[in-house]
Structure formats: structure tokens, C-alpha cells
Amino acid sequence: FLSVTKMATDDYVGFTFFVGCMAMLAASVFFFLSMSSFDKKWRTSLLVSGLITFIAAVHYFYMRDYWAAFEESPTFFRYIDWVLTVPLMCVEFYLILKVAGAKKSLMWRLIFLSVVMLVTGYIGEAIDPANAQIWGLASGIAYFVIVYDIWLGTAKKLAVAAGGEVLKAHKALCWFVLVGWAIYPIGYMAGTPGWYDGIFGGWDLNIIYNIGDAINKIGFGLVVYNLAVQSTTSAA
Amino acid sequence: FLSVTKMATDDYVGFTFFVGCMAMLAASVFFFLSMSSFDKKWRTSLLVSGLITFIAAVHYFYMRDYWAAFEESPTFFRYIDWVLTVPLMCVEFYLILKVAGAKKSLMWRLIFLSVVMLVTGYIGEAIDPANAQIWGLASGIAYFVIVYDIWLGTAKKLAVAAGGEVLKAHKALCWFVLVGWAIYPIGYMAGTPGWYDGIFGGWDLNIIYNIGDAINKIGFGLVVYNLAVQSTTSAA
Ligand SMILES: CC1=C(/C=C/C(C)=C/C=C/C(C)=C/C=O)C(C)(C)CCC1
Numbered sequence: 396f397l398s399v400t401k402m403a404t405d406d407y408v409g410f411t412f413f414v415g416c417m418a419m420l421a422a423s424v425f426f427f428l429s430m431s432s433f434d435k436k437w438r439t440s441l442l443v444s445g446l447i448t449f450i451a452a453v454h455y456f457y458m459r460d461y462w463a464a465f466e467e468s469p470t471f472f473r474y475i476d477w478v479l480t481v482p483l484m485c486v487e488f489y490l491i492l493k494v495a496g497a498k499k500s501l502m503w504r505l506i507f508l509s510v511v512m513l514v515t516g517y518i519g520e521a522i523d524p525a526n527a528q529i530w531g532l533a534s535g536i537a538y539f540v541i542v543y544d545i546w547l548g549t550a551k552k553l554a555v556a557a558g559g560e561v562l563k564a565h566k567a568l569c570w571f572v573l574v575g576w577a578i579y580p581i582g583y584m585a586g587t588p589g590w591y592d593g594i595f596g597g598w599d600l601n602i603i604y605n606i607g608d609a610i611n612k613i614g615f616g617l618v619v620y621n622l623a624v625q626s627t628t629s630a631a
Numbered sequence: 632f633l634s635v636t637k638m639a640t641d642d643y644v645g646f647t648f649f650v651g652c653m654a655m656l657a658a659s660v661f662f663f664l665s666m667s668s669f670d671k672k673w674r675t676s677l678l679v680s681g682l683i684t685f686i687a688a689v690h691y692f693y694m695r696d697y698w699a700a701f702e703e704s705p706t707f708f709r710y711i712d713w714v715l716t717v718p719l720m721c722v723e724f725y726l727i728l729k730v731a732g733a734k735k736s737l738m739w740r741l742i743f744l745s746v747v748m749l750v751t752g753y754i755g756e757a758i759d760p761a762n763a764q765i766w767g768l769a770s771g772i773a774y775f776v777i778v779y780d781i782w783l784g785t786a787k788k789l790a791v792a793a794g795g796e797v798l799k800a801h802k803a804l805c806w807f808v809l810v811g812w813a814i815y816p817i818g819y820m821a822g823t824p825g826w827y828d829g830i831f832g833g834w835d836l837n838i839i840y841n842i843g844d845a846i847n848k849i850g851f852g853l854v855v856y857n858l859a860v861q862s863t864t865s866a867a
Pocket residue numbers: 477480481512513515516517530531532534535538576577579580583608611612
């Protein structure tokens with residue numbers, strides 16, 4: 396038997412942890428098992444999409460149970476999850492643009508920036524919350540450099556060169572980074588003290604992060620899935 | 632529900648155990664699921680790469696929870712893991728060089744040396760730490776024979792005979808053994824008493840071992856993966 400605890404019917408944070416957990420697991424099965432339906436060149440991208448949701452599924456199990464046991468933010472697990480999945484998303488950008496001749500250096504730059512973004516965010520949220528504003532700003536700068544790079548920098552040029560479905564997919568992923576990822580700084584502001592207390596003071600950081608994760612991890616993967624579907628159909 | 636314990640936000644050893652655990656699991660899924668995209672002759676190598684990270688993932692689960700429960704080095708699990716995975720890495724060398732006519736005797740010699748290296752290391756670390764220096768020296772000698780064998784001995788000659796991508800992959804693996812594996816003796820010196828106390832005294836053995844494992848197990852596997860990718864592309 397599993398050790399099930401009672402859940403309050405109005406524990407909305409717990410609710411989003413549960414839904415998130417199952418959604419991530421289901422998405423992983425979906426991406427993994429659909430791999431074989433596509434041309435070899437898309438399989439790695441789908442595999443990485445599945446890994447992102449799979450890693451998240453495992454951490455959601457922990458976070459859900461951590462929340463159920465202590466009613467406390469599982470910040471530790473949250474960032475472990477991000478530090479693995481966000482770099483994988485950068486790999487995804489690279490994989491998609493590889494057909495247009497993307498270099499590994501692009502991938503490493505994005506990975507480096509995302510790690511800077513997350514490490515400074517973790518320090519602000521968990522280690523030095525008194526200076527959360529400053530750490531958040533540093534993190535935000537790294538975030539903006541990523542946005543710049545994919546929207547206007549090298550990555551953008553490669554996507555234009557590739558054209559067609561790849562360009563469309565790249566653009567969709569860019570929107571995820573610009574709008575979807577912007578959910579996280581809101582969660583951060585809701586959960587740390589700063590000038591923004593008056594705006595996001597009463598919100599719950601975990602609900603915001605959970606919604607963000609569902610949109611970004613599963614949505615990101617679906618864009619890649621769609622790219623594989625479209626290119627397979629148009630080639631046929 | 633899982634029995635989750637609280638994690639201190641500054642428990643960096645615990646952090647590396649968690650990240651390591653998940654990274655190994657994700658890497659295993661990656662290697663296992665990418666097998667089918669490659670030519671049959673590379674599948675066994677990828678399978679072995681996946682086994683190495685999979686075995687590590689299981690032990691990281693134990694080590695992580697051991698650490699969380701007792702804040703003590705899980706030396707026992709650490710060496711169980713190594714005594715299984717390091718010989719598998721020796722198998723990997725053999726598998727790659729098989730195309731160039733490597734003999735099983737090469738594989739067995741490397742396996743034997745690696746077991747000597749690990750058994751003497753375990754005695755020094757866990758059973759007779761008073762003589763850690765001597766056991767470490769014995770272990771180090773076995774390590775150097777391995778390095779010699781792959782860099783300059785039989786294995787090297789076979790790699791040169793094979794040429795092309797195999798030679799490149801062999802060279803990359805050689806660098807892992809020379810530089811990546813050298814991380815472990817540093818951890819050993821940080822964790823045992825000896826003349827080297829002044830140098831590595833304050834370092835934490837587990838963080839060092841965890842970083843070493845992440846680099847060596849996953850990196851090693853990625854070299855093999857890359858070899859499969861390259862030979863598949865160039866064949867097409
Ligand atoms: C800018 C910024 C942040 C950005 C976090 C982001 C962008 C996280 C993205 C996570 C993803 C995409 C996970 C899904 O897999 C932090 C660290 C909250 C700190 C405050 C400033």
C-alpha cells in the first residue's frame with residue numbers, strides 16, 4: 396500500500412501539484428512512445444521533450460509530497476528540476492536549428508545563461524532573501540540576454556535561414572520564452588520581499604510556478620511534436 | 632506518498648546527490664531510447680552506456696537518502712556502484728575497439744586492473760583509513776597501468792588501426808580516464824588522513840565524487856552516443 400494522506404478539498408496548491416505530476420508523467424509517455432512514428436531526425440528532439448517532462452514528473456512527486464507533509468514551498472526540488480530542464484530546453488533550440496547549421500557554441504551559451512539565471516534566482520529565493528530584489532535583477536538580466544539571443548541574435552538568423560516549419564517552430568518557442576517564462580519572475584516576486592510586495596503580495600508562489608511549468612514544459616514539447624508532424628506530412 | 636524529509640537550502644552535498652540522481656536517470660532514459668535510432672553495431676555500446684548511468688541512478692537514490700538520513704558518507708554504496716560501473720566502462724573500450732579486432736583479453740585485463748584499483752581504494756577509505764596513504768598508492772598504481780594501457784598500450788594500437796571516428800572516440804575516452812577519473816583521487820585525499828591534509832583538508836569528499844560521477848558516467852556515454860551519431864551520418 397501507498398501511504399496516502401487526506402487532502403483538504405480546498406488545498407489548491409496541493410491540487411496543482413497533483414495535476415502537474417500526472418500531466419508531466421502522461422506527457423512523457425506521450426513523447427517517448429510517439430518517437431518511433433517519426434523520421435529519425437526528429438526523434439532526438441522528441442526524446443528531449445520527453446526527458447524534460449519526465450524529470451519534471453519525478454520532481455513533482457517529491458514536491459507534491461513535500462507540500463502535503465509540511466505545507467511549505469519545496470524550493471529545493473523546484474530549482475533542482477529547473478537546473479536540469481531549462482538547459483535541456485536550450486538543447487532543444489539547438490536541435491531544431493541544427494538542420495540550419497547551428498553550432499554547439501550557441502547551445503553552450505544558452506545553457507550558461509540559463510544556469511546563471513537559475514543560480515542567482517535560487518540565491519535570492521532560498522539563501523539570501525533579504526536581497527531578493529538584487530538577485531532577481533541579476534537573474535532577470537540573464538533572462539533578457541536569452542530572450543535577445545533567440546529573438547534577434549544568432550538563433551534567429553539560423554531559424555530564418557532554415558525557413559519553413561523550422562522557422563515557425565522556432566518562433567513558437569520564442570513566444571514561450573518571452574511570455575511563458577515570464578510567469579516565473581511573477582512567482583518569484585510573490586514569494587520574496589521587495590518593492591513589488593504591494594502588487595503580488597497575497598499570491599501563492601507555488602500555484603504560479605506550477606502553472607508556468609505546465610505551460611512551458613508540456614507546451615514546449617508539443618511545439619516540437621507539431622514540428623515533427625508537419626515536416627513528416629509535408630515530406631510525404 | 633513518499634516519506635520526504637526537509638532539506639536545508641544550503642545542503643550542497645544533498646543538492647549534488649539530488650541533481651546527480653535525476654541526471655543519471657534522465658541519461659539512462661536517453662541512452663536506452665536512442666538505441667533504436669542507430670545502426671545495430673552501436674546498439675550494444677549505447678545499451679552499456681545506459682546501464683552505467685542506470686546503475687548509478689539506483690545507487691544515487693540510496694546515497695541521497697542515506698545522506699539525508701544520517702549526514703554521513705555513503706561509502707558502502709559508492710563503492711558498490713563503482714565496482715559495477717567501472718568494469719562496464721572497460722567493456723565499453725572493448726566494444727568500441729572490437730571493429731578493429733580487439734581481443735577479450737584486453738577487456739579482462741582492464742576489468743581486473745579496475746577491480747584492484749577499487750578494492751584497494753575501499754580498504755583505504757573504509758576499513759583501514761589509518762593506512763589510507765598506502766592503499767591509495769596501490770590503487771593509484773593500478774589506475775596508472777590502466778591509463779598506460781589505453782593511452783600507449785594495446786588499446787591505443789587498435790584505435791589507430793581502426794582510425795576515423797573510432798580513433799576520435801577512443802581519444803576522447805582516454806581523456807576522460809586521464810582527467811575525469813583523476814577527480815576521484817582528489818576526493819579520496821579530501822576524505823582520508825595523509826600527507827595531503829594541508830591541501831585538500833577542508834573539501835567535501837562527496838561533492839567531489841558526485842561531480843566526478845556526473846562528468847565521467849554521463850560524459851563517457853555521450854562520447855559513445857556521439858560516435859554512433861557521427862558514424863551513422865557519415866555512412867549515409
Ligand atoms: C527571470 C527570473 C527568474 C526566471 C526563471 C525562469 C525563466 C525559469 C524558467 C523555468 C522553466 C522554463 C522551467 C520549465 O521547465 C527567477 C529564477 C524566478 C528569479 C527571478 C528572475
